[in-house]
Amino acid sequence: MESSLSSSASLKRRASCTCYCPSPGKPVLVVSWIENNPGRRFYGCPNYWVGRKCKYFQWVDDEICPHGKVLIPEQRHTILRLQVEVSTCKKREKCLAMSLILSLLMCGICLCVILVLVV
Numbered sequence: 001m002e003s004s005l006s007s008s009a010s011l012k013r014r015a016s017c018t019c020y021c022p023s024p025g026k027p028v029l030v031v032s033w034i035e036n037n038p039g040r041r042f043y044g045c046p047n048y049w050v051g052r053k054c055k056y057f058q059w060v061d062d063e064i065c066p067h068g069k070v071l072i073p074e075q076r077h078t079i080l081r082l083q084v085e086v087s088t089c090k091k092r093e094k095c096l097a098m099s100l101i102l103s104l105l106m107c108g109i110c111l112c113v114i115l116v117l118v119v
């Protein structure tokens with residue numbers, strides 16, 4: 001995915017090689033989901049998730065237009081809702097498949113018992 005986006009003019013800006021931490025690391029590419037910058041990517045401190053973090057921050061993408069600031073969160077919300085629905089449907093499908101297998105097994109046993117009793 002990253003390679004498909006590499007032709008974007010906004011990606012031509014590069015993050016500096018290291019952040020400002022005492023033991024600096026290579027900045028990581030993160031996606032912002034705050035209201036003013038939904039889906040906008042930036043480079044941040046690699047220690048962001050481990051508690052120790054510096055103030056290193058650099059936008060990668062250009063600012064999002066007002067229409068995008070409304071549309072992107074709506075689409076993200078729709079995607080997340082659909083992912084939950086798909087997950088629920090997959091669980092229901094497994095449950096129905098198990099019920100079908102058990103029903104067929106019960107029918108087979110019943111037929112065997114009837115055949116034994118008749119013969």
Ligand SMILES: [Zn+2]
Binds near residue numbers: 019021046053055056
């Ligand atoms: Zn840092």
